[in-house]
Amino acid sequence: DIQMTQSPSTLSASVGDRVTITCRASQSVNDWLAWFQQKPGTAPKLLIYKASRLQTGVPSRFSGSASGTEFTLTIRSLQPDDFATYYCLQYETLSPWTFGQGTKVEAK
Amino acid sequence: QVTLEESGPALVKPRQTLTLTCTFSGFSLTTGGMRVSWVRQPPGKALEWLARIDWDGDTFYSTSLKTRLTISKDPSKNRVVLILTNVDPMDTATYYCTRVDFWGQGTLVTVSS
Numbered sequence: 001d002i003q004m005t006q007s008p009s010t011l012s013a014s015v016g017d018r019v020t021i022t023c024r025a026s027q028s029v030n031d032w033l034a035w036f037q038q039k040p041g042t043a044p045k046l047l048i049y050k051a052s053r054l055q056t057g058v059p060s061r062f063s064g065s066a067s068g069t070e071f072t073l074t075i076r077s078l079q080p081d082d083f084a085t086y087y088c089l090q091y092e093t094l095s096p097w098t099f100g101q102g103t104k105v106e107a108k
Numbered sequence: 109q110v111t112l113e114e115s116g117p118a119l120v121k122p123r124q125t126l127t128l129t130c131t132f133s134g135f136s137l138t139t140g141g142m143r144v145s146w147v148r149q150p151p152g153k154a155l156e157w158l159a160r161i162d163w164d165g166d167t168f169y170s171t172s173l174k175t176r177l178t179i180s181k182d183p184s185k186n187r188v189v190l191i192l193t194n195v196d197p198m199d200t201a202t203y204y205c206t207r208v209d210f211w212g213q214g215t216l217v218t219v220s221s
Contacts, residue, residue, distance in 0.1 A: 001171045034208060036155075043204055043211035044147075044155065055209065087155050091208060096168045097145065097157045 002026055002090050006100025012108040017078045021103045023088035025069040032092045035064055035073045039084045047086075048073065075105075083107055110134035112144075112205050112212040119218050126195050126217060130188040130205030137163055137183045145208070146179065146190045148201040156201075161188055195219045 003026040013019050023033065031051040036044035046055045048064035051071055061076040075082055088100040116128035128146070135142060145160040159179040160168045169177050178191040188205060202214040 038155075043206075043214055045211075046209050049208070089155075089157070089208075096170055097160065099147075099155045099157055102154045 001096050002029060002092060002098055004088055004090055004098050004100040006088055006103060008103060009101060010104045010106065012106055013078050014108045015078055015080055019075040019078050019082075019105060021073045021086055021088075021105075023071045023073075023090075023100045025071070025090055028069060029090040029092040031066050032090060033064075033066065033071045034089045034091060035062075036087045036089065037082075037084045038087065044087060078105070110207065110210040112207065112210055114203060114205050114212045114215040116203070116215055116217065118216060119220065120195050120199075121221050122196055122219055123194055126192040126199070126219075128190045128192075128203055128205075128215065128217075130190070130212065132186050132188070132205070132207075134210075135207070137161075137181050137186070137188070139163055143207065144181070144188045145206050146188075147204045147206055148199075149204070149214075150198075150201040158203075159190060 005024045007022050033051045035048040038044040047058050047062050051066040052064045063074050065072045085102050085104045087102050091097045112132045120126050142163040146158040149155050158170050159177050161179045161181050167179050176193045181188045197219045200219045202216045204214045205212045
C-alpha cells in the first residue's frame with residue numbers, strides 16, 4: 001500500500017496566521033491527493049482535490065500544492081471557522097487508498 | 109443532488125458479521141469514473157479507508173483488513189454493501205460511505221458483548 005505521512009499532528013495558531021500542513025507519499029500518486037477538513041461529530045468535508053484544485057464553495061484562502069510526492073495544504077489567513085482536524089487522502093486509481101494521520105489545528 | 113446514507117446495526121457482538129448498506133442518489137454507479145468507498149473512524153481517532161468499488165465492478169481493499177472485508181454493489185437499487193466478518197471491539201467506529209466529494213453522515217457501530 002501507499003503510505004501517507006502527515007505532519008504536524010498538532011498545530012497551534014492564531015486567527016490571521018498562515019498555516020501549512022504537509023503530506024508525503026511513499027511513492028508516486030500522480031497528484032491523486034485530496035485534503036479534507038473535519039469538525040467533531042461531522043463527516044469530513046472535501047477542500048482540495050487532484051492536489052491543487054479547489055472544491056466548489058471552499059474559500060480561496062485554502063490552497064494545495066504538490067512537489068513530487070510531497071503535498072501541502074496552506075490556509076492563507078486562518079479564520080475562526082478553520083479550527084478543525086485536516087486529513088490528506090491519496091486516491092490513486094489503481095491502488096487501495098490511504099489517509100494521512102491527521103493534523104489538529106488548535107487555537108494558540 | 110448527491111446524497112449518501114449509511115444504515116446497519118448499532119450494536120454487534122464479537123465474532124459476528126457486520127453488514128452495512130450505503131444507499132445513494134443523484135448519481136449512478138454504472139457511470140464511468142464513479143467510485144464509492146467505505147471509511148471508518150474509531151472514537152477520537154483518525155480516518156481509516158476500508159474499501160472501494162468502482163463503476164466497472166473493480167474492488168480494492170485495505171491490506172490490513174482485506175481478509176475480513178467484502179464490498180459489493182447493486183446499481184439497480186443504488187446501493188453499496190460492506191461486509192466485515194469476525195468483528196472485534198477494535199472495530200467500534202463511525203462508518204462512512206463516500207464518493208470523496210460527498211459523504212454520508214456516518215453510522216456508529218459498537219462491538220460489545
